[in-house]
Amino acid sequence: MPNMKSKKGAGIMSAPMIKIEKLKKSFGDLVVLKSIDLELNKGEVVAVIGPSGGGKSTFLRCLNRLETVDSGSIAVEGNYLVRDGVYAEDKQAKEICAKMGMCFQQFNLFPHMTVLQNLMAAPKVVKHIPESTIKPIALELLSKVGLADKANAYPNQLSGGQQQRVAIARALAMNPDIMLFDEPTSSLDPELTGEVLKTMRDLAEDNMTMIVVTHEMGFAKEVATKVIFMADGVVQEHGTPQQIFDNPHNERLQSFLQSILK
Amino acid sequence: MELLFEMSEIMRMVGPLLEGCQVTVEIFAITLVLAIPLGLFLAMGRISTIKPLSKAVELYNWVMRGTPLMLQLLFVYFALPTFGVRLSDVSAALLAFVLNYAAYFAEIFRAGIQSIPKGQYEAAKSLGFTYAETMRHIIVPQMIKRVLPPVGNETITLVKDTSLVYVLAMNDLLRAARTIVQREFDMTPFFIAAVFYLAMTFVVTRVFSYLECRYAKYEE
Numbered sequence: 005m006p007n008m009k010s011k012k013g014a015g016i017m018s019a020p021m022i023k024i025e026k027l028k029k030s031f032g033d034l035v036v037l038k039s040i041d042l043e044l045n046k047g048e049v050v051a052v053i054g055p056s057g058g059g060k061s062t063f064l065r066c067l068n069r070l071e072t073v074d075s076g077s078i079a080v081e082g083n084y085l086v087r088d089g090v091y092a093e094d095k096q097a098k099e100i101c102a103k104m105g106m107c108f109q110q111f112n113l114f115p116h117m118t119v120l121q122n123l124m125a126a127p128k129v130v131k132h133i134p135e136s137t138i139k140p141i142a143l144e145l146l147s148k149v150g151l152a153d154k155a156n157a158y159p160n161q162l163s164g165g166q167q168q169r170v171a172i173a174r175a176l177a178m179n180p181d182i183m184l185f186d187e188p189t190s191s192l193d194p195e196l197t198g199e200v201l202k203t204m205r206d207l208a209e210d211n212m213t214m215i216v217v218t219h220e221m222g223f224a225k226e227v228a229t230k231v232i233f234m235a236d237g238v239v240q241e242h243g244t245p246q247q248i249f250d251n252p253h254n255e256r257l258q259s260f261l262q263s264i265l266k
Numbered sequence: 267m268e269l270l271f272e273m274s275e276i277m278r279m280v281g282p283l284l285e286g287c288q289v290t291v292e293i294f295a296i297t298l299v300l301a302i303p304l305g306l307f308l309a310m311g312r313i314s315t316i317k318p319l320s321k322a323v324e325l326y327n328w329v330m331r332g333t334p335l336m337l338q339l340l341f342v343y344f345a346l347p348t349f350g351v352r353l354s355d356v357s358a359a360l361l362a363f364v365l366n367y368a369a370y371f372a373e374i375f376r377a378g379i380q381s382i383p384k385g386q387y388e389a390a391k392s393l394g395f396t397y398a399e400t401m402r403h404i405i406v407p408q409m410i411k412r413v414l415p416p417v418g419n420e421t422i423t424l425v426k427d428t429s430l431v432y433v434l435a436m437n438d439l440l441r442a443a444r445t446i447v448q449r450e451f452d453m454t455p456f457f458i459a460a461v462f463y464l465a466m467t468f469v470v471t472r473v474f475s476y477l478e479c480r481y482a483k484y485e486e
């Protein structure tokens with residue numbers, strides 16, 4: 005028998021970490037997302053792969069309101085950010101988005117702040133946590149990403165890989181339940197991607213729920229619990245890494261894999 | 267050969283010229299202190315998504331930058347009384363200068379704000395910052411570094427523009443010099459005034475160099 009109890013009672017334990025239904029998004033006449041569904045439980049890591057312009061980044065950006073969707077639903081731990089195209093009121097929407105941290109392809113660190121200040125800015129300004137409380141937490145996060153000695157450096161004094169690890173730590177400082185990664189290694193030299201991927205792997209081992217838009221097939225294979233192949237605004241195929249990489253059914257996926265493995 | 271400038275002559279003239287300097291510095295300092303915050307305020311309005319507000323500021327900036335400052339001075343002092351607003355010469359001068367310079371600062375700040383990459387807003391938003399918090403903690407601090415050179419330019423211009431208050435018969439540095447020249451047919455006060463102006467712009471230049479150095483500690 006289906007559970008007919010009120011959502012509030014059932015929400016916390018049984019609701020998936022994030023549930024996305026029939027997500028649609030257009031820019032003018034260009035339909036970028038045609039109808040996307042995805043459900044993730046706590047600790048799952050989903051890799052979103054696919055050709056450029058296929059809607060991967062837009063999809064990710066819709067999840068934390070960097071883009072507004074046209075229709076569909078997004079619910080985090082049972083709370084709707086948007087339900088059938090209607091957004092929650094601003095205060096609630098902010099609370100839901102606060103559960104998601106994001107890392108960008110271009111890092112987007114705040115250049116006028118030191119690494120430590122980058123980590124402490126949001127907790128201080130947004131959550132009003134005093135510096136004395138957040139500072140040890142920030143320093144611990146920095147040592148977790150292997151950059152404890154860079155606390156007082158400015159972002160431009162760091163390599164790209166170090167900057168991205170700071171960006172990860174900065175997002176973690178807000179204590180999110182879900183981490184969104186938008187091509188986190190795409191603007192890095194090959195020798196620097198490894199350190200960022202290692203940090204992300206550590207995060208996955210800590211049971212963080214992650215959605216990763218990536219071109220790193222190795223990462224998708226080894227770390228992801230689920231792989232989504234997106235093209236033309238549609239999830240063409242999804243499944244475990246084994247299913248996607250070893251036994252692809254969709255034609256687009258087959259040719260995509262062939263082209264990148266060459 | 268006679269000395270070009272007699273030392274005792276110069277000392278006699280320095281007194282009234284220093285008094286003129288006082289007026290000049292007063293107009294300069296008060297204008298700067300009031301026009302910069304007003305300019306920032308106008309810049310925020312200019313980039314606002316509220317169309318009527320943005321348009322109103324655009325119109326304001328056009329009028330203020332599109333008519334001579336001297337005309338604005340004359341208007342505030344001589345034309346406003348016909349609308350029932352009567353101001354002292356100092357108040358009229360300050361009002362005209364602040365309103366005029368705020369428009370220039372507003373456009374400098376607007377350009378500075380708009381030069382900050384979109385990614386900074388997105389990162390701030392993804393961390394939960396509101397728009398106002400993003401402006402205050404992320405965008406404006408970065409803007410300051412970028413606008414220092416044009417703001418320095420504008421500030422040096424302001425030092426010299428203060429000489430326009432002579433049209434309101436105020437005894438600023440230049441007018442004090444001219445009074446002596448006309449009375450004594452001696453050009454020395456012009457040279458002394460030039461030295462005073464150079465001294466003031468030197469201070470302004472050094473202050474801005476210092477600020478640029480301080481902001482050079484980070485790069486973008």
